[in-house]
Amino acid sequence: MKKRILCYGDSNTHGYMPGGGRYPEEIRWPMALQRLLGEDYIVIEEGFSGRTTVYDDPVEGGFKSGQAYLPPCLMTHNPLDLVILMLGTNDAKHRFQGSAKLIANCNTILIDTIRRYGENRDAQPPQILLVAPIRIGENVVDTDMSTAFGSYAVGVAAGFGPAYAAVAEECHCAFLDASKIAEPSEQDAIHLTAEGHRALAEAICERVKQLLP
Numbered sequence: 001m002k003k004r005i006l007c008y009g010d011s012n013t014h015g016y017m018p019g020g021g022r023y024p025e026e027i028r029w030p031m032a033l034q035r036l037l038g039e040d041y042i043v044i045e046e047g048f049s050g051r052t053t054v055y056d057d058p059v060e061g062g063f064k065s066g067q068a069y070l071p072p073c074l075m076t077h078n079p080l081d082l083v084i085l086m087l088g089t090n091d092a093k094h095r096f097q098g099s100a101k102l103i104a105n106c107n108t109i110l111i112d113t114i115r116r117y118g119e120n121r122d123a124q125p126p127q128i129l130l131v132a133p134i135r136i137g138e139n140v141v142d143t144d145m146s147t148a149f150g151s152y153a154v155g156v157a158a159g160f161g162p163a164y165a166a167v168a169e170e171c172h173c174a175f176l177d178a179s180k181i182a183e184p185s186e187q188d189a190i191h192l193t194a195e196g197h198r199a200l201a202e203a204i205c206e207r208v209k210q211l212l213p
Contacts, residue, residue, distance in 0.1 A: 001121070003212045006044045006077050007033070008070065008110075009086040012133065012192050013047025018185035027194050032201035037208060044077055052090045053106035059095060059148075067109055074117040079126075081212055083114050084204065086131035086178065088160060089190065092153040100159030104132075104167045111171045127211050128173040129204070132164035133157065134196070135179045137189030145188050176207055 007013055007030040015028035025031045034043040048069075050060050057064040066087050074080065087110070091103040098106075107130060115125040136157040140149045161177040168175035181203045182196030192200065 002040055002042050003081040004042045004044065004077070004079060005033075005037075005082045005084060005208065005212075006046060006074070006080050006118075006126075007084045007086075008066070008073065009047045009084075009131075010051040010066075010090055011047065011049035011190075012089065013045065013086060014049055015047065015197070016049050016191050018187035018191045018193070023194065023197065027197050029192070029197040029201040029204070032198055033204055033208070036201060036205040041208075041212075046073055046077075050090055051087060052096070053087045053103060054109055055091065055096060057090075057095075064090070067113060070110060070113050071117045074114060078119050079121045080118050081120050082127045082129060082208065083118060084129045084131060085110055085114070086133055088164075089133045089136070089157065092136065092156040093148045094150060094152060095148075097152075098156065100156050100163040103156070104160065104163035107164065107167055108171055111167075111173060128171075129207055129211065130164055130168045130171075130173045130175050131204070132160040132175075132177045132179060134182050134184055134192065135160075137184045137186070139186065140189035143188045143190075145190050149190065174207060174211055176203060178203075 015023040030045045054067040088103045118126045136154045182199045185193045
């Protein structure tokens with residue numbers, strides 16, 4: 001029986017290309033993960049540009065809260081063996097003024113939601129892989145992203161790794177630090193390059209094989 005994996009994230013899960021547009025399917029890390037894992041797994045893409053952990057966005061409008069959409073998303077795709085959760089970059093925008101610790105702690109709400117609404121074929125909660133997002137490049141202030149992100153956001157994202165690791169330990173989740181695997185593009189300092197998508201897919205593949213052998 002095929003193992004089902006939900007990838008829940010923001011533009012770096014959706015596959016937003018630095019400068020605009022969307023990477024083709026063969027490049028986006030969830031679909032690259034599908035190829036690496038093979039036909040015994042089903043990988044489901046659920047990335048949305050601008051998605052936060054728990055906040056609606058007063059500038060970009062509604063539907064941005066990862067918490068709000070998560071219950072129907074889970075119930076739509078159940079049964080699920082694993083949920084890969086990678087959110088937090090958009091929480092680092094100026095307007096939210098969140099620290100790395102606060103943003104990491106917001107993921108505890110999402111983890112609780114996954115365990116409440118997600119279930120595998122045995123009606124038990126799916127496993128969770130919490131992924132700390134990649135860093136934000138220091139050159140973001142010189143890009144088109146500077147209106148939303150700045151030097152403050154750079155510092156916040158730099159602290160994601162240890163903050164998310166602490167949350168994963170507290171919540172008994174698997175953990176991966178994407179900042180140790182992939183770099184943001186030079187073009188916009190936020191989004192993954194094609195090489196970054198490939199590297200992230202390979203690293204996540206190894207963790208999935210450990211979690212769902």
